[in-house]
Amino acid sequence: MATPPEPDTTENSLFDRAPCGLMRCAQDGRFLLVNRTFCQWLGYDAEALIGERRFQDLLTVGGRIFHQTHWSPLLEMQGSISEVKLELRHRDGSTTFPMVVNAVLRMANGVKVQDIAAYVARDRDKYERELVSSRMKLQELVTESKRLHEEARDRALFAEQMIGIVSHDLRNPISTIQMATTLLQRAALDAPQRSIVERVFRATQRANRLLVDLLDFTQARLGGGVSTTLQTIDLHSTIREAVEEFALKHRGRLQHVTAGEGACTADPNRLVQLVGNLVGNALTYGTDETPITVTSRVSPESFSIRVHNFGPPIPSDALGSLFEPMTRGTTATSAQRSVGLGLFIVRQIAQAHGGTASVTSSAEHGTAFEINVPRTT
Helix, strand or coil, X not given: CCCCCCCCXXXXXXXXXXXXXXXXXXXXXXXXXXXXXXXXXXXXCHHHHCCCCEHHHHECHHHHHHXXXXXXXXXXXXXEEEEEEEEEECCCCCCEEEEEEEEEEEEECCEXXXXXXXXXXXXXXXXXXXXXXXXXXXXXXXXXXXXXXXXXXXXHHHHHHHHHHHHHHHHHHHHHHHHHXXXXXXXXXXXXXXXXXXXXXXXXXXXXXXXHHHHHHHHHHHHCCCCCCCEEEEHHHHHHHHHHHHHCCCCCCEEEEEECCCEEEECHHHHHHHHHHHHHHHHHXXXXXXXXXXXXXXXXXXXXXXXXXXXXXXXXXXXXXXXXCCXXXXXXXXXXXCCCCHHHHHHHHHHHCXXXXXXXXXXXXXXXXXXXXXXXX
């Protein structure tokens, strides 16, 4: 087996064969020494560079500008430059080499020289270009996302404004129909005619309640919450009147329970509306054979209204979104379904009073919606 040759460890050999470009330049950039590695990268012979060309002559146009405005002043002030990325042109001019360059300014034989080391950085250059490209694509995606978000917001705002406008304009014709049916009910009608008039009257009542919900929804979304007119009220009396109004249509199903005494500060009309929405919800989704219990409670710190019914429990994953608009906890027939704003408005009324709305539901204990309001509000 042949013995491998001893490695050449002479100073010149190490300089020439170093895995990086090594050079020494005069202060004006003219080559004084250059190793073989650098020459091979750029397609030059050492004789074509030493004494003939300057380091900055091999740079691209942008690199030459950087060399003049930054490289030379920094090297003079600091004495060294580290990890500067430059592009050097091949001798044939067809390709460029991205390189990371370090330089040190020192004295040699009484004159200042620049000792320079250069490393080909193709992988780093590729990575940086990909990074810039990815950043630009991300910025484009962010810009497009913002544009789509603004368009969606504008469409939603327009839709909500249209809901408010149409709902407001429909109140007058519906009120006219309701007034006309009220007058017809007083007239001498036979049984079939009276039945038709009563059906029309009930339909206008439902339509009117729907318009009220839509107007409140628009006000809550565009106006920052539903309006209230606060005054001192007897909570139990206010809720009892609301329950009695529903009890006329659903005898035996509604019960009113009271607890505690004392005056409260609230908007009575809004509380009646709130009870109406919760009782209507209980009538829709509760079982016909079980009662609906409305509890009004007054304590020294707060007052509350609770509506309880038995029926299919609301799925646990739906409880958190029940008070959002257009949301329902369980299924109902098309005849029973509303537009899905009742519970949203319940929460808005509770918040307008400085309170909160909550719900619990299980097969064993039934479903209970409750609002709690501080009495100091």
